[in-house]
Structures are given as C-alpha cells and as structure tokens.
Amino acid sequence: MIQVPVHLSHLDELEAEAVHIVREVAAELERPVLLFSGGKDSIVLLRLAEKAFRPGKFPFPVMHVDTGHNFPEVLEYRDRRVAELGETLLVASVQESIDNGRVVEETGPRASRNQLQTTTLLDAIEQHRFDAAIGGARRDEERARAKERIFSFRDDFGQWNPRAQRPELWNLYNGRLRRGEQVRVFPISNWTELDVWQYIARENLELPPIYFAHEREVFRRDGMLYAVSEFVERQDDEDPFTVSVRFRTVGDMSCTGAVASEARSLEDVVAEIAATRVTERGETRADDRASEAAMEDRKRVGYF
C-alpha cells in the first residue's frame, strides 16, 4: 500500500476547481478572452491559465480595459508580465471611447471613469466577437456577487439577470449560449481576499509595487486616502500630505483608495489581511459606496 496524502489544502482545492473552470471555458466556448488588469486577482488568473495550459500557449488572448487613469506602475507591470509569458495582450481604451464620442467623460472633483469602462468592454467584446470573458471577480467581494454563478450569462446588452440564472451542479458547467448571448466566467468565485494573498505567497507571484507599503503623496476624502494625481481634481480643503500607504485593490486612480500601512513584504500583507476589520471594497472603493445596491446596478448594465 502506498501512503497517499489525501489532505489537500484549501488552496489546492480552490486551485484545482479554478483550473478545471478555465479549461472548461477554453473547451466549450469559441472565442474566449481573459481579462487582465494588473490587479492581484487577475494576476492569479494568469497563473491559473499557466497551470491549465502549459507547456502549451493560452488558447485565448489577454485583454485590459484601460481607463487611461491607471497607476503607471501597474501598466508597466501589465506589459512586462504578459510579454514574459509570451502571450497576446489587447488593450481596450476608455480614452478612445471618449474620443470617438461613445461615452461622455464625467467632470468635477468626483469624476471617475469607472462607469465608462462598461461601454469600452462591451465594444471590445463586440469588435473581437468574443463569446466568453474570463474575469477575476470573487463572491466575497460584494453581496450581489454571492449569488452570481461561475458561468454568468449576459444578454445582447451585456446585462445580468439574477432571476434567470442556470442552476450550476457539480463541476458540470453548461457553456452553451443562446443567440446574441455572451458569458462572463469567474474561476476564482469561491476564493476570498485572504485566499488570493495566500496563493500569491505560495506561488511566489510578483505583484505591482503599489500593493506594498510605500511613501506617497495623498489627500483625504470621505475618510479614504487618495493618491495625488493629474486625474483627480482636489477641492480646497483637501490638502496633500505624505504617508506610508499601500493599495488593497487596484483600479482607477480616481476611485481607488489607499490604506495606511507599513506592510512591505508579502508576509506582512497576508498578516495584515488576516487581521483586518474592514472589507476591501468598503475600505478602498468609492464606486461601491455610492448606494446600497451599487454593484448590483452596475452588473445589470453590463459591468463585470
């Protein structure tokens, strides 16, 4: 009798489930795309795609919806990482959507391009005729997400209808589309923020430097710290100051808050996340503070 290590850890199980899902998308859909923002969740997705398809190439391109207001450190990381992997990067640009008159830029100190991304994403999906977009959303992020399927079907307009979701049983995913439908697939649905960080530590994945504590010029707004940048208009009472911060999520510079932190290594960050008392979206995302059902409303119109 061979001794068998039957105790898979939770990370082993979550990884196995996610790799299975990524392979299912590739096998069942005609033209998938993997969405990559340079954020920690999509960095995990890239790793999972390596696990699923190496030594082969990814059977889909990698795409970033670039708001034009991203952190430069993240863009540098994005380009370098995809090049290292030898995969194809597509960039869908919100700036181009604005220039083409597809969307109108918000103005004022609270202007954000977050909402505009949806149009750019849908346009890019249509232009490239993608039928599936793989994303790094997690169920623990927000309560509308807790009810979303791993294969989340969208109609012609990219809209999510929470009342008409297909039952999802065992690991048997039904990837068949109706005419005009597309599907968003979330392989790390069942992961938590802590799982993501533990996995990054276990796999020793490189992250953009802004995830670790660094000195930065910030200002305070609604109890959150925002990076001083050309993309955000400060009001008179919003004086800049310099402090050690890190970012817990990475999105648009206009709506992503920093947290005061001294966590300079992966280990420090994992410890900090394990001890945190505030959710990541509550702490750092202005877009989700807008209303009680902010995420649900955005998803219904095609947001991720």
Next chain:
Amino acid sequence: MSVTSSELMATELLRLVTAGSVDDGKSTLIGRLLYDTKQILADQLEHIEETSQRRGDGYVNLALLTDGLRAEREQGITIDVAYRSFVTARRRFQLADAPGHVQYTRNMVTGASTADLAIILLDARKGVVEQTRRHSYIAAILGIPHVVVAVNKMDLVDFSEERYRAIEQELRETSERLELRDVRVIPMSALRGDNVVERGEGMPQSMAWYDGPTLLEHLETVEIAGDRDLAHRRFPVQWVIRPISDSHHDYRGYGGQVAGGVWAAGDDVVVLPSGRRSRVAAVESLDGPLDLAVAGMSVTIRLEDALDVSRGDMLADPMESPTVARELEATVCWMAERPLEPRTRLVVKHTTRTVRAIADELLSVVDIHTLEDQPSPERLELNDVARVRFRLAEPLAVDSYAENRATGAFILIDESTNDTVGAGMILSAMS
C-alpha cells in the same frame, strides 16, 4: 479569533449546504456562524446595524447579512443560492445557502451537488415536518456524506430535553429509512447564539443535558478526507495540450481533474469508450512531474503510446473500469418550468463528454409528501424527483452515483433553449 497566516495556508476546505426555511431561522443561523467566527467586518456590521434600526427590528438582525439582491431586501425573501466563505483556525468553509420555500428542490440540489456536509434546520416547536424529510431525502439522493440536523429555537421550548429526545428519535427513523450514514443532531438557539459557535450564556444550566459539540466544533472536526474515492482510477480528459513548439515538439498531455483513484507513472490505462490500452508516462503540473495525483486535483497526464485521445474520453484502471453505457437508469431532479414528457430528446453532459439522449421511459416519481415512489408518471413537473431511463446516441463511460459522485452525475440540457433543465444521478447502466 486571530489566526496567523502560516496556520491558514494548510487548512482543509469543507463545502456545506444549508437547508431550511426563513421561518426556521436559517438566515439567523448563518448570520450567527459568520458573526461569532468574526467574519463580519466593521463596515458590514455597521451596515446591518443601520438597516436593523431603520426597519425597527429592535435588535441587530443577523439575518440581514445574507440578503443579497435588491428584490430580496425589498420583499424579504431569498431568491437564489448564495455562496459564502468563512474561515477558522481549523478549517476553511464554503457555504451554499439554499433558500427553502420557492423552488426548494432545484436550489437545494444545486447547493448539495458539491457539498461534503448538509445542515438541515428545523424548529424545535414544530419538530420533524414534511420539509425536514424532503431535505433529508435530497441529502440522501445527492450522496452528501455528512448531515447535521440543527434543532433550532430550543429557547422557545424551554430547552426541554424531553422535546429534543423525541425529535432525535423521529430523526433516527427518517435517517435509517433514507440510509443516511452520518447524521449528527445538535440542539441550539441561533438567535441567542447557544451551541452555534459558543456554548452561549446560561447554557450550562439550560442545556446541561447536552454534552455534544457545538455546530462549529462539529464542522471543524468531522472527518472528510476519507470521503474521496481513492480506489477506482478515473480521469475524464478535458483538454489536450499539444504545444507543437520546438522545445515540445512531440508533447501530448491530457489536462483534466482526477475523478477517482490515485494516479502515478507506470499505471496501466484503458481509454474509454475506444477500449485502447496504454500506460501512464507521467503525471504532471506546472511545477513538474508529480509522484501521484488523487481525486480532486487538476493535473496533466501523459501516456506512453501516441493514441488518438481527445476531450470527452475517459482514462481508467483497466482492472476496474467504468461501464461503457448506451442506456442509463438515473434519479432525475427536473428543474425546468416546461414539463418533461416521455420520449423527449435532451442533451446529457457527463464529465467532459456531451451526448444526445432520449428520456425513453419515466419509471416512477417520488411523492414529495410521503417520499414513496409512484409508478409511471405521465410527465415530470418542475422540482419533481423521478427515476428515468435514458437511451444515449453515443456511449458514456459511467459509474453509479453511489460509487462515484463525479462519474455518476450528469446534467440535462434542453437543446432548443440551451438551458440546464435537470440533474441526474446514475443508478445503473447497460451497454
């Protein structure tokens, strides 16, 4: 509860499903589990405190933690299965919260399909009711290895041991009839927090007669590693990896998730349905060759011979291979509004293989009130559980669901709408 990150890296994952209606206090129980295990963070708590106050609940309503969608909050109902995570020092939990009333069967079957454990909730004042038996029945047919019956609202029966023992006795009869192997009964009050995570204040006096574990203690310690099928090697081929690059010119690997057994280089293999034989050259992951792979792991397997193997084929142990079936008899849970008539054409997705099928005969349907089989129904309605015989257009390599939950399960797809319309659990197979 503070847990260091290194301890957490190696915890086991337990998947559980909760069944019960709002009236039994299910949302409160889940809220209590999340709250007492310190999963609720400051901004979430602040949010439900505000909402409780606005609604005039008079206390912090933990049930609000599980409200997901706007319509649910507005109507005070639960629409869909919700998935939640929590973690303690001992385990990482993945909870599927299946609403009890509307479409209970469809929802519970969905949540139960991947569960290691089911929590079935009942109200101590009402005892074992029809719904309790239904939930137990679904746990049984879905092959959930472990069941906990949470006898809730003990505070409303004055923590009466006599009441509890009577319920326990009734449950024993149900479990025996349904052949549920591991059933644990726990008295509790989710509202007060007694016996959910902590024993609770005043517990020593009021329920001194109960000396078993709290719900969380049981969830943290129930043995699940043995539930894996390590005896019968099964590997549905999901994706063929053929780089055709200079460095990997002749590489041909089969990606998939191990559905049974322990796989290692040198193992004999039969490829089904073709019946060709080969041997495992290597079991690999991104990190390189593996000594072995067990059920649940996603890996890549290479064979010694260049066979024509593709997605949908099953690699298996030639000494104990699955049945290559043209006909199946299965327990089916029908999940569509449109009834299933005999002779309907459907699509069956089983592991990574999808074939056309005809529902040749509806053998019997379960009366949800008595749990007895009624022979030869004319059709199946939404939420019906029935025994159905299928004829397959192409063969599938299957096991019975009782033997293997991965190779014994399938979903039914309606080809005209592409909807998932049913779940199937194989009882027997004929070639």
